Amino acid sequence: MSVEQQDLKLKASENRGKSQLEAGFDLLGWDEVTQGSVLPSFDGDASNVAHQKAEEREYSDYNSYTATVASWRVQKPVFNIDVCIDCQNCWVWCPDSSILSRDKQMLGIDYDHCKGCEVCVEVCPTNPKSLLMFNEYTDLGDALASWPEKKKKEKK
Amino acid sequence: MAITSIKNLKEFSTNNDRFEGAHTLCPGCAHSMIVRELMNCTDDNLVISANTGCLEVSTAVYPFTSWDTSWIHIGFENAATSVTAAEVMHKVRKKKGTLKDGDAPVKFVAFGGDGSTFDIGFQWLSGAMERGHDFTYICLDNENYANTGGQRSSATPIGATTSTSVAGTHSYGKKEKKKDIVSIMAAHGSPYVAQLAPNKWKMMAKGFQKALETEGPCFINTVSPCCTEWKFDPKDTINITDLAVDSLMFPMYEIIDGHELNILYRPKNILKVEDYLGAQGRYKHLFKPEYKHIIEKIQSDIDEDWARLQRREEARV
Numbered sequence: 300m301s302v303e304q305q306d307l308k309l310k311a312s313e314n315r316g317k318s319q320l321e322a323g324f325d326l327l328g329w330d331e332v333t334q335g336s337v338l339p340s341f342d343g344d345a346s347n348v349a350h351q352k353a354e355e356r357e358y359s360d361y362n363s364y365t366a367t368v369a370s371w372r373v374q375k376p377v378f379n380i381d382v383c384i385d386c387q388n389c390w391v392w393c394p395d396s397s398i399l400s401r402d403k404q405m406l407g408i409d410y411d412h413c414k415g416c417e418v419c420v421e422v423c424p425t426n427p428k429s430l431l432m433f434n435e436y437t438d439l440g441d442a443l444a445s446w447p448e449k450k451k452k453e454k455k
Numbered sequence: 456m457a458i459t460s461i462k463n464l465k466e467f468s469t470n471n472d473r474f475e476g477a478h479t480l481c482p483g484c485a486h487s488m489i490v491r492e493l494m495n496c497t498d499d500n501l502v503i504s505a506n507t508g509c510l511e512v513s514t515a516v517y518p519f520t521s522w523d524t525s526w527i528h529i530g531f532e533n534a535a536t537s538v539t540a541a542e543v544m545h546k547v548r549k550k551k552g553t554l555k556d557g558d559a560p561v562k563f564v565a566f567g568g569d570g571s572t573f574d575i576g577f578q579w580l581s582g583a584m585e586r587g588h589d590f591t592y593i594c595l596d597n598e599n600y601a602n603t604g605g606q607r608s609s610a611t612p613i614g615a616t617t618s619t620s621v622a623g624t625h626s627y628g629k630k631e632k633k634k635d636i637v638s639i640m641a642a643h644g645s646p647y648v649a650q651l652a653p654n655k656w657k658m659m660a661k662g663f664q665k666a667l668e669t670e671g672p673c674f675i676n677t678v679s680p681c682c683t684e685w686k687f688d689p690k691d692t693i694n695i696t697d698l699a700v701d702s703l704m705f706p707m708y709e710i711i712d713g714h715e716l717n718i719l720y721r722p723k724n725i726l727k728v729e730d731y732l733g734a735q736g737r738y739k740h741l742f743k744p745e746y747k748h749i750i751e752k753i754q755s756d757i758d759e760d761w762a763r764l765q766r767r768e769e770a771r772v
């Protein structure tokens with residue numbers, strides 16, 4: 300399992316956050332907004348989003364999907380696909396829609412939206428866990444290389 | 456309506472989230488777990504309202520929205536009012552044939568905190584239930600006014616310290632018992648009322664789907680552990696929810712047509728409430744010798760409530 304695979308980037312995440320960084324993203328002040336202002340979540344047709352995966356959608360600059368909260372994290376969860384059994388516990392309980400699951404498979408973490416709460420690590424049932432917390436600056440390869448062995452059941 | 460498969464978690468995970476990240480709820484907040492689950496329970500169009508509270512301020516930070524559906528923010532009292540107005544408008548326009556796609560299925564959902572549901576929006580919620588609109592109201596019950604710094608609400612249990620029921624040498628925290636909102640809503644004659652918890656994802660999804668499918672006003676109280684105000688480590692949100700339902704502090708049950716009560720979850724091992732209380736900072740003071748009797752009181756209240764729920768289940772009244 301290579302680091303490249305681990306650090307899976309979906310197509311849709313490539314441009315994330317760019318528009319906010321670029322100059323010219325003019326915002327009206329709170330006292331300038333008029334009644335009936337609309338901040339659409341999508342550019343173009345939004346009638347089928349329930350059947351589109353994130354990478355198939357046309358997010359508008361106003362959709363928080365295009366923003367990032369990565370700077371909130373001091374620790375990050377690292378995913379080890381070799382141990383994962385695709386149970387999807389992490390997907391259902393992640394409060395920040397940051398578990399990338401496609402076709403019943405857990406593929407990785409969306410580090411633009413993950414806040415590092417560690418809930419996914421807590422609910423991961425494998426032994427050793429398929430998700431573990433590391434310092435934000437830890438290299439993914441180093442993290443995977445230091446993965447613990449399977450824990451033996453303690454005799455009572 | 457088109458409900459999505461909840462046969463198992465793998466199937467459920469094939470849904471495409473319509474609640475986006477980079478909202479600003481605290482790390483580990485249960486509000487978003489509950490919202491995500493509701494939105495993944497159907498692929499119908501959704502019209503959602505949220506009144507003031509953590510969920511609203513965190514998901515509409517100008518200029519961003521975290522909602523991939525129609526979404527209305529309105530004052531503290533009026534989640535139910537605004538979404539039911541939209542429901543009426545939709546009905547009328549459908550009849551008049553002025554909708555772009557009149558056949559597209561739409562569900563109307565309101566989210567309110569406990570502060571707005573139990574207290575400040577109570578009258579308006581009651582009105583919407585009585586008028587009989589086709590909508591689902593979901594209370595995100597974190598037992599305090601979290602967004603304004605953790606004041607007590609009528610959902611705060613006895614003994615909890617909050618910023619307006621402070622525990623100290625002369626007080627054990629909040630003195631009054633939690634309001635029984637589920638019974639009150641059932642008394643409106645609502646076709647479907649329930650209390651659910653996010654750790655039991657399937658039960659919660661089943662309840663959400665039932666509410667969405669049922670015509671008429673449905674109400675669901677969901678337990679939403681708040682790491683910031685309950686004072687626990689964000690990673691433990693689901694662990695705390697486990698303790699809440701296994702100690703029966705939050706029993707899971709539904710009431711159909713105002714009288715048919717079904718208990719949805721019977722813990723194999725009922726935990727002592729101490730285990731639940733001890734895991735949270737807001738109850739820490741109760742473990743001092745002078746306040747131990749409050750823990751006993753909470754336990755005996757739970758035992759009585761559980762006995763009463765079981766009697767109501769049998770009696771069907």
Ligand SMILES: Cc1ncc(C[n+]2csc(CCOP(=O)(O)OP(=O)(O)O)c2C)c(N)n1
Nearest residue numbers: 507508509531568569570571599600601602
């Ligand atoms: C009429 C009115 N009173 C008070 C407020 C201030 N206020 C904003 S959010 C909030 C707390 C919300 O508590 P709750 O409904 O429980 O939601 P939570 O933030 O806990 O999710 C309060 C008191 C308000 N916006 N409007």
Ligand code: SF4
Nearest residue numbers: 393413414416417419
């Ligand atoms: S650490 Fe929290 S936010 Fe990040 S992926 Fe895990 S559950 Fe989601």
Ligand code: SF4
Nearest residue numbers: 383384386387389423
């Ligand atoms: S909880 Fe663990 S085992 Fe389950 S899908 Fe997530 S990473 Fe894989």
Ligand code: SF4
Nearest residue numbers: 481484509601681683
């Ligand atoms: S204060 Fe509580 S309810 Fe509000 S965002 Fe934080 S954890 Fe969630």
Ligand SMILES: [Mg+2]
Nearest residue numbers: 568569599601
């Ligand atoms: Mg609240």
